[in-house]
Amino acid sequence: MTKILVVDDSNSIRDMVSFTLKSAGYETVEARDGKEGLSKAQAGSFDLVISDVNMPNMDGIALCGELRKLVSFKFTPILMLTTESSGDMKLKGKAAGATGWLVKPFNPEKLLATIKRVIR
Amino acid sequence: MSIDLSQFIPSFLEESFEGLELMESSLLNLEQGDDETINSIFRAAHSIKGGAGTFGFNQVTEFTHLVETLLDEMRDGRRAIEQSDIELLLDSVDCMRLLIESIRDEVDCDLTKINETSDLLTISLNKGKESEEVQASGEQSTAQDQPQANAGQSIWHIEFIPDHHLVQTGNDPLLLFNALADLGELVVEANCKDLPAVTDIDAEELYISWQLTLTSSSTEEDIKEVFEWVEDECKLNITEEKINNSEVAPAQELTESDDSSTEAAATPPTASAPPPPLEPVPEEIHTAKSQNKTVEAKATTKAKAEVGSIRVGVDKVDSLINLVGELVITQSMLSELGNDFDITKVERLTSGLEQLLQNTKELQESVMRIRMLPISFAFNRFPRLIHDLSKKTGKDIELILKGEQTELDKTVMEQIGDPLVHLVRNAVDHGIESAEVRIANGKPAKGTIVLDAYHQGGNIVIEISDDGGGINRQAVFNKALEKGLVDEKTQLTDSQVFDLIFEAGFSTAVEVSDISGRGVGMDVVKKNIQSLGGRIQVESEPGKGSKFKVNLPLTLAILDGQLVKVGTETYIVPLITIVESLQAKPELINRVSGDMLLYRLREDNVPVIPIYKLFDITAENEQVDNALLVVVEADGQKVGLMVDDLLAQQQVVIKSLKDNYQQVEGVSGATILGDGSVAMILDVPGMISMAMKSASQAQLHKRTTNLEGVTA
Numbered sequence: 151m152t153k154i155l156v157v158d159d160s161n162s163i164r165d166m167v168s169f170t171l172k173s174a175g176y177e178t179v180e181a182r183d184g185k186e187g188l189s190k191a192q193a194g195s196f197d198l199v200i201s202d203v204n205m206p207n208m209d210g211i212a213l214c215g216e217l218r219k220l221v222s223f224k225f226t227p228i229l230m231l232t233t234e235s236s237g238d239m240k241l242k243g244k245a246a247g248a249t250g251w252l253v254k255p256f257n258p259e260k261l262l263a264t265i266k267r268v269i270r
Numbered sequence: 271m272s273i274d275l276s277q278f279i280p281s282f283l284e285e286s287f288e289g290l291e292l293m294e295s296s297l298l299n300l301e302q303g304d305d306e307t308i309n310s311i312f313r314a315a316h317s318i319k320g321g322a323g324t325f326g327f328n329q330v331t332e333f334t335h336l337v338e339t340l341l342d343e344m345r346d347g348r349r350a351i352e353q354s355d356i357e358l359l360l361d362s363v364d365c366m367r368l369l370i371e372s373i374r375d376e377v378d379c380d381l382t383k384i385n386e387t388s389d390l391l392t393i394s395l396n397k398g399k400e401s402e403e404v405q406a407s408g409e410q411s412t413a414q415d416q417p418q419a420n421a422g423q424s425i426w427h428i429e430f431i432p433d434h435h436l437v438q439t440g441n442d443p444l445l446l447f448n449a450l451a452d453l454g455e456l457v458v459e460a461n462c463k464d465l466p467a468v469t470d471i472d473a474e475e476l477y478i479s480w481q482l483t484l485t486s487s488s489t490e491e492d493i494k495e496v497f498e499w500v501e502d503e504c505k506l507n508i509t510e511e512k513i514n515n516s517e518v519a520p521a522q523e524l525t526e527s528d529d530s531s532t533e534a535a536a537t538p539p540t541a542s543a544p545p546p547p548l549e550p551v552p553e554e555i556h557t558a559k560s561q562n563k564t565v566e567a568k569a570t571t572k573a574k575a576e577v578g579s580i581r582v583g584v585d586k587v588d589s590l591i592n593l594v595g596e597l598v599i600t601q602s603m604l605s606e607l608g609n610d611f612d613i614t615k616v617e618r619l620t621s622g623l624e625q626l627l628q629n630t631k632e633l634q635e636s637v638m639r640i641r642m643l644p645i646s647f648a649f650n651r652f653p654r655l656i657h658d659l660s661k662k663t664g665k666d667i668e669l670i671l672k673g674e675q676t677e678l679d680k681t682v683m684e685q686i687g688d689p690l691v692h693l694v695r696n697a698v699d700h701g702i703e704s705a706e707v708r709i710a711n712g713k714p715a716k717g718t719i720v721l722d723a724y725h726q727g728g729n730i731v732i733e734i735s736d737d738g739g740g741i742n743r744q745a746v747f748n749k750a751l752e753k754g755l756v757d758e759k760t761q762l763t764d765s766q767v768f769d770l771i772f773e774a775g776f777s778t779a780v781e782v783s784d785i786s787g788r789g790v791g792m793d794v795v796k797k798n799i800q801s802l803g804g805r806i807q808v809e810s811e812p813g814k815g816s817k818f819k820v821n822l823p824l825t826l827a828i829l830d831g832q833l834v835k836v837g838t839e840t841y842i843v844p845l846i847t848i849v850e851s852l853q854a855k856p857e858l859i860n861r862v863s864g865d866m867l868l869y870r871l872r873e874d875n876v877p878v879i880p881i882y883k884l885f886d887i888t889a890e891n892e893q894v895d896n897a898l899l900v901v902v903e904a905d906g907q908k909v910g911l912m913v914d915d916l917l918a919q920q921q922v923v924i925k926s927l928k929d930n931y932q933q934v935e936g937v938s939g940a941t942i943l944g945d946g947s948v949a950m951i952l953d954v955p956g957m958i959s960m961a962m963k964s965a966s967q968a969q970l971h972k973r974t975t976n977l978e979g980v981t982a
Contacts, residue, residue, distance in 0.1 A: 160317040162282035166275050166324065173273055204313045218438075224474070227440035233320050233338075241502075249440035250499030255323025255331070258273035267449045267496065268440060 152269055153177045153194070157187035157201035157213065158231065163256065167200060167231065170258040184208025188216050195222050198269045200252065203232040203239065211246045218247035227268035231256065275324065279373075282321040286370050289314035291650060294363050297356055298653045308351070311359075312341040318366065330369045333384060336391040337362045343395075358394060360654070361387050423454070423487045429507040431479040436503050438474060447482070449496045454486025580680060582640050590636050597629045634921075638828065641681070645723045645732070646674035648683050652694055652721060659698045666716045667702055673723035678730050682822055685802055686732070689795040693734045693818050694719065696791065701738030701816055711813060713737065729804075729846065730824055735817035741810040743767050768808045769906055772796040800904075800955060803829075803844065803938075829924055831941075831951065833917035834900060836881045837889045840949040842922055842941060843911065847902040847954045851916060854878075856895040866961075867894055869910050876901060879961045880912040881952075884936060890914045904955040911957075924951065936960050 154176050158164040168178045179194070181187035185207040191199065199217060203210040210230050217223040227249040232239060243251060249268055252261060293314045296307045315338045322330035337359065343349040365384045372379035428450075432443060450456050459481040466477065484493065490508055497506055604622045607615055649671050656669040678686075702708075702717035709715055722733040743764065750756045750770045774793040799806050804822035823829070823846065831842035832851075852871075860868040860875065867878040878899065882889035891897055891914050899910035922941035927934055938953035 159313065160285060160321060162278050162285050162321050163317065163324070165281060166278050169275070169278070170273050204309075204316050206310065206313065225437055225440055227442075233316065233323070244439065244502055247439050254320040255326075256320070257324070258275060267445050267499070268442065270445070 151175075151177045152197045153179065154265075154269075155179050155181065155187060155191055155196045155199045155201075157181045157184065157199065157205070157210065159183050159202060159205040163202070163231075163254075166256065166258075167261065170261055174262050184210060184213035184216075187213050191217055191223060192220065196226060198265060199223075199226060199228045200231050200265075201228065203230050203243070211242050211248075214243065214246040214248045229265065229268065279325055282325060283370060283374050286318045286321065287367070289318050290363050290367050290370070294360065294654050295650055297359055297363070298657055300351060300356060305345070308341065308345050312338065312345050315341055318370075327369075327373055329384070330366065330373070333362070333369060333388055334366060336388055336395065337366070339395055340391060355394065358387070358390055360657075362391060423485060425511040426482075426484040426486065426488075426490075426493060427507075427509040427511065428482040428484060428493065429479075429505070430482060430497070431505040432476055432500065433503045434475040434477065436476050436500060439503065441500050441503075443476070443478075443480065446496055446500070447480075450482065450484055450493070453488045453492060453496075454484050456485075457483040459483075580641070586636065586639055590633070590640070593629060593633045593636055597626075597633060600625045600629055634828075638679075638824075639677070641679050641827075642677035642824075643680050643683055644675045645678050645683065645730070646671075648678075648687050648690060649674050649721055649723075651687070651691070655691065655694060656698070656719065659695065663698060665698065665702050665704060667698060668716055668718050670718060670720045671722075672720065676723040676725060676730060677824075678723075678822070679824055679827070682730075682802055682824070685798065686820070686822065689798045689820070690721075690732065690734070692791050692795050693820075694721070697734055697736040697738065697816070697818075701736035701740075703739050707739075725824075726821075730822050732820040732822065733817055734820075735815060737815040740812040740814055740816050741768055741771065741808070742812070746770055765807070765809075766906075768810055771808070772806070803846070827924060828921050829941075829951065830919070831922045832900065832919050833943075833949070834881075834911070834913040835915040835917055836885075836913050837887050839885075839887060840917065840943065840947065841881065841913075842949050842951045843900055843902060844938075844951065844954065845919065847904055849901040849903050849908060851898065851900045854894055854897050854899050854910075854912075859894055869899060871901060871908070871910075874908060876908045876910045877961070878910045878912055879957060882912075884957060884960060884964075902954045904958055907958055909954075909958055909961070911952075922949075922951070 152175075154171055156164055156167050156171070156178050157180075158167065159182055164180050164182075168180055171178050179190055179196070181190050183205040184201070187199070187201060188208065199213075201210040201213055205213075208216075210232070214228050214230070217226070217228060228247065230239075230243045230248050230251040231254060232251060233254040240251060250264075252264060293311050296311045296314075300307055300311070315334055319331055319334040319338055322328075322334060340349070340355065340359065344351055344355070349355070361383075365387045368379050369384065430443070436443070447456065447458055461479045461481060462477070464477045464479065465471075471477070486492075490510065493508060494501070494506075497504070600622060604619075604626065607619055607622060611619070652671070653669055656667055659665075660667045697719050702719070703711070705715040708717065718737045720733070720735045722735070724731055746767050747756070747762070747770075750767075750773070751758060753773070755770060755773055756762065772792045772795070796806055799820055799822070802822055804820060806821070807819045808816060809819070810816035829842075830845040832845055832848055834841050834843055854869060858870040859878075860870060868875040869878050870876075878894060880889070880892070880894070881887075882892060894912065897912050898914070898916060900913055900916070901908055901910050903909075922943075924939045925941055927937060927940050930940075934950075936953055936957045937950045938956065939951045940948055941951060943949050
């Protein structure tokens with residue numbers, strides 16, 4: 151089963167993303183911030199990581215950079231879930247190794263449609 | 271596939287309120303260059319905006335967007351943190367709260383303040399970045415100039431030359447092609463000319479490029495969107511060839527260099543709306559709004575049905591599970607014991623029962639702890655209140671919070687908020703003097719208000735103290751005289767005088783301000799506290815300040831009670847009200863006033879209330895001489911309840927009479943005892959007022975003067 155790591159400091163967003171993914175048959179693991187996300191990522195393997203950018207302790211960009219350093223995450227798609235659609239943020243994400251970005255407000259159908267671009 | 275997310279609205283609302291609280295308290299503590307604080311404020315706003323957008327709460331999204339933009343500028347250091355901005359942000363927090371509350375309560379909110387604040391935000395935002403704005407709008411218009419409509423199908427020739435490291439960011443060309451294939455008929459041709467010799471191949475690099483031909487009615491934008499995530503990591507040439515017309519449309523070449531300018535157009539329309547300083551609202555937004563309304567309506571009905579939720583620490587849940595485990599062990603031990611029980615096993619039975627008792631007690635405590643929240647939930651609104659009040663009154667005031675981790679039942683917490691606010695307002699308005707007066711009296715110009723909470727026995731005590739002028743005894747007394755509450759000859763102790771401020775319609779403020787002093791306050795405060803089973807006391811010293819002490823039960827669900835017997839009935843007297851129990855000595859009984867008996871208890875004369883008479887039942891003992899008296903205190907008034915017998919002390923679970931039957935005077939609730947019988951819990955203040963009512967006004971007066979004569 152396709153396993154997805156969802157990282158967001160907002161409970162409701164995390165719940166919603168997770169709920170949407172689960173209802174489409176994906177397996178999800180949730181983390182509250184980059185730090186927790188990283189430790190969960192180290193503990194298992196994932197087919198996709200969806201992460202918020204603005205988070206306490208470790209933000210999404212830093213998480214992305216850390217994940218890319220792990221052998222098991224070298225090619226794993228990492229999507230940034232963010233309201234910041236500015237080019238600046240995208241460049242930062244790209245530089246850290248992000249695969250792409252999902253723009254909030256988050257729309258369940260669109261989320262499912264877009265992640266098909268990076269996972270089978 | 272349609273996915274209904276409305277079930278997450280309640281948790282979004284809860285989270286938003288938490289976020290707003292955090293924003294507020296952080297804003298109050300914000301200092302220049304404090305990056306972490308400003309970041310956390312920004313994150314809170316950001317989360318609210320994100321959630322609101324998802325649920326289609328457009329007003330919240332639009333408004334929060336402005337707030338977020340302002341915060342973003344502060345965060346990036348593009349804007350100095352000025353007091354005026356902080357005030358504006360605090361106002362914005364209020365507005366966001368209004369908006370979110372209106373979503374929760376399913377009502378329309380007053381938009382005047384919101385519009386005003388959002389105008390102010392826009393002005394503040396425009397101040398520094400007018401030039402940027404112009405540039406941005408220019409970009410947008412060029413983006414819109416691009417031809418968009420493509421009637422009929424076209425053949426798109428797409429040349430896709432990925433950078434060699436493309437796969438290292440997790441992108442996979444095959445999946446992109448799949449997405450393209452969803453748009454129409456796709457022909458893929460791979461170009462392997464860049465492939466190096468096998469020995470030189472780096473397995474982590476991508477050497478192939480592709481030539482794609484897509485037959486589709488999609489626009490160029492749709493195609494570019496598929497490549498959105500990789501556009502910086504590849505060369506992408508898209509050429510259109512109309513099918514209907516034989517002539518080939520002018521090729522639109524797209525290379526990395528001009529990506530940035532078209533990016534605005536390429537972002538999907540779901541992206542957050544730009545800040546709305548633009549006045550004319552396009553029609554589409556109208557329709558979108560009306561759609562959202564129906565969504566909102568549907569969602570809130572769901573939210574309403576929910577009976578509030580509580581967040582519980584995992585440790586608390588773990589300890590519960592532990593205890594339940596132990597309970598199960600005890601239960602299995604007992605039932606095994608019962609299988610073939612004989613008298614030799616009595617000892618084991620007793621120890622088993624003891625264990626059961628212990629388990630139950632611990633379980634009860636743990637369950638109670640679930641409802642317990644640190645009082646900081648009630649306290650954290652005060653920094654803002656003090657901030658606002660000191661601005662309004664021009665008094666410089668420091669607020670000190672203590673004992674914020676003291677835990678309190680959630681229900682009690684919710685109901686104590688307003689009385690506390692009133693007490694704090696009162697301390698600011700009446701307590702703390704103006705700076706000039708303070709300096710003249712040799713005090714520091716800055717006033718101090720301390721909020722403290724701690725546990726004492728089974729109660730929580732909340733203290734609100736100020737270092738102001740204290741209560742003016744004479745002013746209170748004169749006012750009471752004026753209101754006819756006392757007469758000139760009455761001799762009162764300090765605390766009796768101070769208690770007068772809790773009388774209805776009592777205010778000694780010379781000028782009525784809009785903060786307090788309308789005379790509708792302290793009596794309500796006292797009533798609210800009493801309805802929670804608590805007490806309020808006041809201490810004051812002229813020139814030094816006043817201290818209000820609120821004593822509250824930790825929980826409303828369980829009560830420590832003294833079981834008493836009257837005739838065949840068992841009643842429960844709340845332990846907190848009991849001063850002492852004694853056997854009445856005949857020589858100390860004073861029958862001065864008709865119906866009302868007085869018992870001399872050391873310094874005091876205490877009215878005796880025979881319960882049997884009050885509730886009209888028969889008692890074993892109807893004689894006061896040598897009867898058992900339970901002396902209880904409520905509202906600073908002591909009375910002796912005459913009972914037949916004192917039984918055990920125990921914790922009882924309160925069952926509401928109002929829910930199960932109806933409100934009964936003199937009874938605050940009921941409980942079920944160990945033997946299954948129902949016992950009434952006595953409402954001591956209620957009983958006192960019942961007894962008072964039954965005695966005539968004249969006797970009452972006589973009694974008071976008598977009482978005072980003795981106390982003096």
